[in-house]
Amino acid sequence: MESKRGWLKQSFGKRLNALHSWNAWIVLLLTVTGIVLSIGAIRGDLGAFRVTLKQLHIYLGLASVLLMVLYAPMIRKHWRQIRARRNQRANLVFVLALLIGWAASGVILWQFRHMPPGLNNAALLVHDLLTWVGVPYAVYHAISRSRWLKRQQRLEQAAASRPPAAASVAAADIAPVASEHATAGRTAAQAVIDALKELPITRASFLRLVAGVLLVIAVGPAFYRWIKGAFDTGGSSTAEYVANDGNRMLPPPAPLPDSAAVVGGGAKGNFRIYTVTEIPTFSSDTWKFAISGLVDKPNAWNWEQFLQMKRTVQVSDFHCVTGWSVYQCTWEGIPLKQLLAAAGVQASAKYVKFYSGDKVYTDALSLSQANGDDIMVAVLMDGKPIPQQLGGPVRLIVPQMYAYKSVKWLQGIELIEKEHMGYWEVRGYDNDAWVGKSNA
Template identity: 45%
Template structure:
């Protein structure tokens, strides 16, 4: 379609469909590119402020991408009727429609995730992932093979055929046509490009070299799990963690481990690893929810209740908030005193009877079960009691200070 026709109001039915198709393709391209940026852990850690803007643009363009679909609905019956004798084209319409509807429906739920319980968000994220890792390769293949460039590449001069003459396979009449071969090559390349990501999505523990990355923390002695932790009384966690960080993951050893409690307290405290691991711990089972939509259920955590630390330190009357620091030197967050004194707030050391891994925020991380995980500070190494509210890392970049998870 010519660019001047793109903005015309009166077009034939066929050109209207072409315009909708091209508009939808532009939206899909933008959402695919921004979606992969949002998925990238490198982009998350390198450009956190820019990531917030990319996320907002992804959401708003996602809303606008509904328009071509809505404009197509009244035309769908006539279009499908015109394709009644073209089964491949008709099937392509159904497949693309399914991909778009899945993206739009799951995207709306994830955008307004606070209005839905975690189980709905989890399924929506699964569908969004499925539409990405299975649908995007199909759309790429469809776009390439339907492009004018591909048609020119596969075009050949028409040849006269003698009726009744035997078919001779030679350079002029090959067993496979150029178009077929190029489609096979293109589809294979797309599958190979996306296959590692698809396998990683299906099996998060998958590694290309077949090995598991060793934990970078070096600590001794290791904590002895409580009888309720090993085996875990929660029965073992259901689901997989997705690991995010805003900077390089710190490596914790006996030499650099230090856990402090200070600020507006009567009794400041500082612990080396040998002292910290000897503290009395309790066990709790809770669910873990990320604001991006995924959850891990029935996690058995073992650690020191945050309330215990605060009571032992003696909270002064001026203290209104509790500020948490990460050993990465960048990440911080805050709870009110009332929130911090809730019985399920935990300074965790073990997960399902094992030391929390470096990748998952270990050896010590905060657990806030009824709040989204951006409150659960990883590599926790300091607790400070403060008078005025501190705005946490992601809250400074647009996240809601109200991190409560909607319950069923």
């Protein structure tokens, strides 16, 4: 209560300045944590710290919302104070829209497990877009409103408003009783000279312009690439993955009629590429696939042998635990329960462990989960070989769980008795990753 009374007893200006300062620091911390979380290449390096960093980002976002709540009773008076300053009013409207958009989309992403996937996709797009626009604007605002630039502007204004000393002395010494006409003439003449002395752009304005141009040059190309990919629904990103695929798997798998005919959402969706290692490259000359452990018939296949196994086609959605989804992907591959049945699972087996060809990533399902009808060892997506960046040549697909369970570059399956905690599970993610229920 005392702290609340102390806050209310402060002058309006002090409270406004305090909120502005707190908001600046929170936006800075949100920017740093958000950028670190968005870099897929370092997800593995962050390990368990990534979960902590994500929680910190959420708490900072909630603190930003609290600041807006504190500012809400002050907005009317603040708006009246700057009624004659159009630039400040425009800045206020823009910043409030930015903060409200960030907060609203952030809350949806925070609670994405309870939201429709379509809303999550839209919130992620809005959140990213506001970040691309808002962070450079915040940097520019910080530079243009810095104390040093304000001091430069005050010095320039003082110099411009100061009466010329030489003209005053001359007027006093030479013509103490000059006529009003002569005085008016000197004033008019001096006005012309002063106008000629004025720079077309002040130093402070020039520095603001330079800062803005440098930010556009630094951020512009990356922003263009992001916005092109974010709003591209024609599948060019996936086409690029296929065109630049480093895998050399011969012969290529021939799609079944249903797989080739059905154009699902995979080729039209925007997959975000996450990996905990460098993306591996595979060749059919050395590639192997094995199933072993607590089975009666352990086996290993080369690429040609693997392609001879009976495959099926399914259309399912693909959900990432970071909030985005790709709908109606057409997958072709071998049902996992078909592989398990052919291997002869022993009674002591309780879990199915999966090994990635990157030799780092692993995950597991319980035996009952692994026998689900829609769990597939996929070889094709939308009738085409799965490119290496999307987990090819072979990846696991577990549609009803978040995608960290759908192991990329799958090469090994092992039946085990004791529960296995996968790569992300030991770093804080849920072992049961059902869509809408995982706490990762």
